[in-house]
Amino acid sequence: MVGFMNEEAFRRTVETGFATFYSRSRNKLWMKGESSGHRLVVKEISTDCDKDALLVKVEAIGPGVCHDGYQSCFYRRLENGAWVVSEPRAYDPDAVYGGKA
Amino acid sequence: MVGFMNEEAFRRTVETGFATFYSRSRNKLWMKGESSGHRLVVKEISTDCDKDALLVKVEAIGPGVCHDGYQSCFYRRLENGAWVVSEPRAYDPDAVYGGKA
Numbered sequence: 001m002v003g004f005m006n007e008e009a010f011r012r013t014v015e016t017g018f019a020t021f022y023s024r025s026r027n028k029l030w031m032k033g034e035s036s037g038h039r040l041v042v043k044e045i046s047t048d049c050d051k052d053a054l055l056v057k058v059e060a061i062g063p064g065v066c067h068d069g070y071q072s073c074f075y076r077r078l079e080n081g082a083w084v085v086s087e088p089r090a091y092d093p094d095a096v097y098g099g100k101a
Numbered sequence: 102m103v104g105f106m107n108e109e110a111f112r113r114t115v116e117t118g119f120a121t122f123y124s125r126s127r128n129k130l131w132m133k134g135e136s137s138g139h140r141l142v143v144k145e146i147s148t149d150c151d152k153d154a155l156l157v158k159v160e161a162i163g164p165g166v167c168h169d170g171y172q173s174c175f176y177r178r179l180e181n182g183a184w185v186v187s188e189p190r191a192y193d194p195d196a197v198y199g200g201k202a
Contacts, residue, residue, distance in 0.1 A: 002154045014179070046175035047184060049167050053103045055175045066150050074147035074156045078115070083148060 001065050001073040003032070005054065017042050019056055036096045038062035064090035067097060102166050102174040104133070106155065118143050120157055137197045139163035165191035168198060 003021035019040035033039030040058035066073040077086035104122035120141035134140030141159035178187040
């Protein structure tokens with residue numbers, strides 16, 4: 001998954017060991033998995049050459065990271081010019097998010 | 102590495118098979134490796150649930166992807182609160198970029 005962290009989200013990620021983001025649409029911090037239980041346990045954090053991106057390696061708790069019900073958010077692959085779903089659904093998002101996903 | 106693609110960069114990436122980006126600071130398209138030779142041969146492209154990010158899996162031509170001389174741009178790892186270089190330099194960026202990196 002790709003998410004936005006501000007400084008506070010980064011600090012909480014490091015302190016708690018659970019990946020935490022900042023929602024720019026809802027203007028609030030959110031720990032990934034706070035409603036679904038699908039938390040991300042941080043294993044390693046790297047930053048890139050210009051220090052404006054983080055690569056956070058995690059152990060994912062639960063069947064999937066994506067709120068659409070897939071293991072990965074990157075569940076569509078380009079094939080002959082079209083986006084094709086490339087993995088089976090890992091869980092039912094309605095059952096987990098109650099239609100709020 | 103992380104880079105920005107606009108629609109034209111995405112189209113050229115698909116058509117040429119080499120990862121191509123759009124520089125928002127220089128306002129121009131750039132094929133990764135156009136000066137260094139370190140091109141990225143596209144193997145697979147996926148997009149995420151909200152379709153605002155691409156994951157491009159590549160075969161990297163040359164010793165390193167990062168203009169700082171490392172195999173990966175994510176060459177600094179967080180260790181006890183400090184960023185520590187976590188891999189050896191793969192090439193001399195001055196020799197490749199001639200001090201223009």
